[in-house]
Amino acid sequence: MTTAAEEIAAAMPKSLVARDTEGVRAYVKSGSPYVWLTAAAISVAFMITLALLILTAARGLPHFWPADVVQGQYTAPGEPAEPILAEIRSTEEVTSARLKNAGLKVDEAQLLYDRLLIKVANRDLLGADFRPVLSDWLVQRSYPEDAVVLERVEWGNFHGFLHAVKTDGVIVATGPEAWAAYQPLQDRATDLRSKIEEIEKNEIGAINYRIEHLRLSEKRLQIDGHTRENDPADYAKLDERRKEQDADYEKLRLELDAIRKDLSRDALVMKTVDGKEVEIPLARVVRGYRPNEMGLFSKLGFFGSKVWEFVSDDPREANTEGGIFPAIFGTVMMVMIMSVVVMPFGVLAALYLREYAKQGPVTQIIRIAVNNLAGVPSIVYGMFGLGFFVYFVGSSIDKAFYSEGLPSPTFGTPGILWSSLTLALLTLPVVIVATEEGLSRIPRSIREASLALGATKAETLWRVVLPMASPAMMTGLILAIARAAGEVAPLMLVGVVKLAPSLPLDGNAPFLHLERKFMHLGFHIYDVGFQSPNVEAARPLVYATAFLLVLVIIGLNLTAIGIRNRLRERYKALEG
Structure with a gap:
């Protein structure tokens, strides 16, 4: 027996069925389905990337917004009411069974509870910045306009009410007048703290750097066999210069003592929500504000100042407060040094493989090896960089040129130079492959035309081929930057640190100090996220730093893309 579908198919004209089949085959052969499939895949990837970026920004940027401070009574069953003055950071739903297992006396008839994560601050008094509470037990809520948040140099924020302002131990303002008296004193304290930082850093x-240089110069004289008895003039010059530096240091020390004394004269008397009075020296206060009385524009201005502080200041409080400028500077500088190193070697290698090497099994094996190097785990490059660059090359440089500093290493220790070279090796295959692809796309007729006009092969490559291949070279650099800027594992072995005492670039000769260790945004994310003693305070900074790292990578890539597009437009006519 035949089915109804088979009868209908049999009744249809054979030519119509064949025509539909041929149409489907022609559509598939045209490649249109693959074009649409590729477009859909790119769209999905773009939306996922955009969603990830938005999520990172949404989790990190609210950290800089001045959140309102709520005052209330926390009435846990069986415990006395506890006054609370805190910021509500997050809310989540939890089951009553889970709370009961945690030892809380909850009503099992109510299946779900809202649990709040609040920032109570006052870590020096309470022992922790954050604590979870149940929303139903936080009653009598209000938002007092006179609630003050103080950002401190140590111990995190302080929540309370400004009771009085002291100068030289004498109360100069109390009550409502205290806040107006505090503002100019805070500006003054900020200026004095900036002066102290300028002098110290x-x-x-600079004086310490010059004194260390004099010490090494004296040791160099000793190594060369010059003693004070044989060459008193050389030692006399060093002693005279050392006395000058000591005199300059003494002047700065006296100036610092005067500024610190001036800074320590003011203090704030704060009252906690439970009525305790705490005296806080103004020297330990970064800023103070009343979030509950701030309007929208005031909060926007505060938000902008906090974001600027985040990108321009040094970190403090185990990297959970302050800014991350050293990490931004270290990341960008490392990428720039890496780019300067990897481009010449990558271009020369590609030029040799494409233009000079005899195409055969050996060249093919080299190309396979280059492609395989792109898949080697980055930590392997880090181990190689530590063993070869640091322990072998760096130690050899120290023995040859910095023997006066031994046994303390100069280049025989991890630093930004070795980190840049390690990442240059890591990204070298990408540059080689991209450049070689660009060279292969240049028509042979252009090379022959140049040679026919009397140019040598080297001149043809330098003046014709390489300029036309420069967009492909820039594509390789873009890919190299995208990978190198986010690498962390190899850097942990060859130069990156949690907190660098000084930048690799400063005003002390020779100005660029390639032997110094540096901070990196990727490692900063790891350190704050997994090594911080204050996890809740560090969590939003992890998202904010990750968001900033993406923006830095985008900025570097856009710069390289702009250069590539200009080069492409310049040589488009020749390619045609």
Whole structure:
């Protein structure tokens, strides 16, 4: 027996069925389905990337917004009411069974509870910044306009009410007048703290650098066999210069003592929500504000200042407060050094493989090896960089040129130079492959035309081929930057640190210090996220730093893309 579908198919004209089949085959052969499939895949990838970026920004940027401070009574069953003054950071739903297993006395008839994560601050008094509470037990809520949030140099934020302002131990303002008296004193304290930082980091730092240089110069004289008895003039010059530096240091020390004394004269008397009075020296306060009385524009201005502080200041409080400028600077500088190193070697290698090497099994094996190097785990490059660059090359440089510094290493220790070279090796295959592809797309007729006009092969490559292949070379550099800027594992072995005492670039000769260790945004994310003693305070900074790292990579890539597009437009006519 035949089915109804088979009868209908049999009744249809054979030519119509064949025509539909041929149409489907022609559509598939045209490649249109694959074009649409590729477009759909790119669209999905773009939306996922955009969603990830938005999520990162949404989790990180609210950290800089001045959240309102709520005052209330926390009434846990069986315990006395506890006054609370805190910021509500997050809310989640939890089951009553889960809370009961945690030892809380909850009503099992209510299946779900809202649990709040609040920032109570006052870590020096309470022992922790954050604590979870149940929303139903936080009652009598209010938002007092006189609630003050103080950002401190140590111990995190302080929540309370400003009771009085002291100068030289004498109360100069109390009550409502205290807040107006505090504002100019805070500006003054900020200026004095900036002066102290300028003197300590720049002026005294420069003196210490010169004193260390004099010590090494004296040791160099001793290594060369010059003694004070044989060459008193050389030692006399060193002693005179050392006395000058000591005199300059003494002047700065006296100036610092005067500024610190001036800074320590002011203090704030704060009252906690439970009525305790705490005296806080103004020297330990970064800023103070009343979030509950701030309007929208005031909060926007505060948000902008906090974001600027995040990208321009040094970190503090185990990297959970302050800014991340050293990490931004280290990341960009490392990528720039890596780019300067990897481009010449990558282009020369590709040029040899494509233009000079005899195409045969050996060249093919080399190409396979280059492609395989792109898949080697990055930590392997880190181990190679540590063993070869640091322990072998760096130690050899120290023995040859910096023997006066031994046994303390100069280049025989991880630093930004070795990190850049390690990442240059890591990204070298990408540059080689991209450049070789660009060279292969240049028509042979252009090379022959140049040679026919009397140019040598080297001149043809330098003046014709390489300029036309420059867009492909820039594509390789873009891919190299995208990978190198986010690498962390190899850097942990060859130069990156949690907190660098000084930048690799400063005002002390020779100005560029390639032997110094540096901070990196990727490692900063790891350190804050997994090594911080204050996890809740560090969590939003992880998202904010990750968001900033993506923006830095995008900025570097856009710069390279702009250069590539200009080169492509310049040589488009020749390619045609």
